[in-house]
Amino acid sequence: MKRISLFLLISIITGIAAFAQQRSMDEVMRIAQEHMERRTTNTGRRVAPPAESATTLRASDILPTPLRMNRGEAFYVLSYPKSNRFVMVSGDERMSPVLAYSDEHAFDPDNMAPQTKEFIQSYAAQAEALQSGAPRKLYSRRVPEAVTPQKIEPLLKTTWSQRTPYNNRCPLIKSQRTLTGCVATAISQLMNYYQYPKVGIGSISYTTKTENLSVYVDLSTIYFAWDKMLDKYISGEYNDGQATAISNLMFAVGASVNMDYGLSGSSSNIGNAPSALIKHFKYDKDICLMQFDLMSTPMVHQFIMQELIAGRPIPCSGLSVEGNGHAFIIDGMTPDGDDYPFYHFNWGWGGLDDGEYKIVDIEYCTQKRILLNVQPENDVVDIANFVQARIAEPSAHKVNPTQTGNINVRVKDLHNGKQETFNGMINVYIVNEEGTRTKIGEKGIQLVYDGFYNYEISCKVPEEMPLGTYMIEAAVQDLSTEVEDTVYFAEESPLVVTDEAVDYVPNMQATLMEFVKGKDTNDSTVCVALTNFMNFNGEPFKGDVSLALASESGKLICMLGTPVKTPITFERYKIYSSSQMDDLKGVVPDSVPDGIYHVVVMVRQEGFEGWGLVKKFDLVNNTIRNRDQDLFLIIQIENGKIKTDNIVVPEKFFADIETLEMTLNKEKCKGHFFSVNINNYFNHGKEKFAGRLSLALADDDNNIIVAFGKVINATSLETYHYIQGTFTLEGEMPDTLSDGHYRLCAAAQQEGYSNWTPITQYAVEGNKIAVSNVECFFDLWVINGRPTLDLVTREDVNRDGVVDTQDVLAIYLYMQNATGTEEFPVEDVNNDGIVDTQDVLAIYNYMQEN
Known part of the structure; x- marks a missing residue:
């Protein structure tokens, strides 16, 4: 058997995203010129391109420092002051070429409407996400009836503002x-x-x-x-x-x-x-408040276009990165070929910056809410219910109905956009590719206007359900009618119906977790008891229970000792006292460094592999409240010994140390040993830094889980001073870490404090710092207990409906078990136009079939 090169596979997975896709200035100028030449007047007469040369502005000239990119410019603005026109061109080839333009105003960065400055931050957010390779949402495929963009001139003729004479009656x-x-x-x-x-x-x-x-x-x-x-x-x-x-x-x-x-x-x-x-x-009772982040991008555009075609201007509001709110009106539309149209924005700032703007992918958009169906009362029920949600997430994405068809579907962030409180049912369906719906569950709910609610619905997939991939959908039904109204989701949630054996993760919760003293405990052993143990899943629970150790941020580090079998079967939705559940004991490995940790409880269903984290619920007057809270106990390891009492969580100091560059010493990285170099380091903090530098592992939110290896005592550094030189950080990472994704990074610890802070990166342009506080790390995966660098996937390789560590494992296992004499082909195997992890899957499927 011939093994596939790991680094060759990495190049296939990540190579496409790694290439720079920044537009050249020649391309930016060409796009702006072509746009100007295509412009026409309201009557169809062509608008002559400006005779003057453009004043060119970069995004970094306009945006606040935290939004400036270190990989290039998010956009460029070509402004023509004498002609009162401007064109905004994207800096990334994957974005719409033209983001905004105006035939009414030039672009003056020193005299911008606050709303404009906040809105264009969404362009920077999208560009940054594209450059960093951030995962994209799986958008819902079910959209309202298709609407074709059409030219609609601005509906409003007014260009009003906020000062005199508009505010002559304000307090x-x-x-x-x-x-x-x-x-x-x-x-x-x-x-x-x-x-x-x-x-x-x-x-x-x-x-x-x-x-x-x-x-x-x-x-x-x-x-x-x-x-x-x-x-x-x-x-x-x-x-x-x-x-x-x-x-x-x-x-x-x-x-x-x-x-x-x-x-x-x-x-x-x-x-x-x-x-x-x-x-x-006395305006229409069917006015609806729509949340952008609870809709997919296609659906948002469909609703906006429908409103404008109906002749209804759209009030819109949102928040900037800094948290500033703003409101304005969308009142016109201009088609842009096959792309989403431009929309005319009236900013409500005396006409300043009014023009045509693109709305980017909703996950990056600063606009959060719009009002639909705003018109005088017409005494007709236009919209009975308008309910949105983030996702309908099943307790398992794969189900074998003959094995167990019971699942829980958790509908997150249900939002009622109509004034009247909704009282009725939510019905859950699974839908095949032809659109055939099968109802699998229902629940009575109440939704007050503009509130956000989470509901969990017990569902059952029929045993006779055909095999295949389905999408989970939902509809609400008012108690006074049999008519259903669609629940609009931001993200799709697939469910695979299979005849294969599937894994099952229990959902056990308790009201209290406390230490038990004196039961053969010592300096390395902990013992805990649970109160009011309850099974919230679709199946009775019987299996294994184990203590585990987690970081302060909740990242699982290792299991503590050998799992124990549950003494009884825990029926669903029945509360069990502490006397019906054995106390749990665990031993902390000697390799765990000193620090503050969380002890948690893990459970696994008999006959299955998946472990679930025990959560917390509240029991108030025999009523279940506040489910799915974090449940843990704090321990401190000091000089290798466990403390459970009198723990003083030390005050934290978040050092702000930045490096010019961090590189990997690949020839030294073997097994659990890792080595990196940092080139120069700089104290960007407001206080003097005197402490230590070390290698560390962080979670996906950049919280340090553990520091390890050789520690460097850093030179005392005043604020805004730097040290030149190359410094090596290296050592053995703990071998007890659970499988999953980590960030390998450098970290700093201030003298007198116990916590570590990730070292970030800065960039210099000329003699000045151009960009700072950029996250700096190497992706690291632990698979079957073994660390692997840079094995990254953002594709659903194993087709289980989610992008997670199992997809990395699927590639890893393929690498270990692949047969044949040829090297892995660097080519578009499945002929979809790109070389990505789907080509890995295509080869795997071919091997399976042949």
């Missing part, structure tokens, strides 16, 4: 008028579009949160003078009646959404707008 602070707020400006422009209503309904009284201002308005006394409102207010070009008309509207809307008025900014939640519009201005 005063020290004789100064507060701002109207972006939500009030957006909704006011929308109401002006409909010229509705003539007068408000009811009165409003409240005290603002920040400044404690008293706000009162009797809306029944405010008649909206639509005919006096101007499309744009220019100082000296409007009269008192026109100013009063717009300020009355802005104040009425602001009060209706409970605006928190301030001088530098006034804030409200766009989620308050549906109630305000329905209750105080």
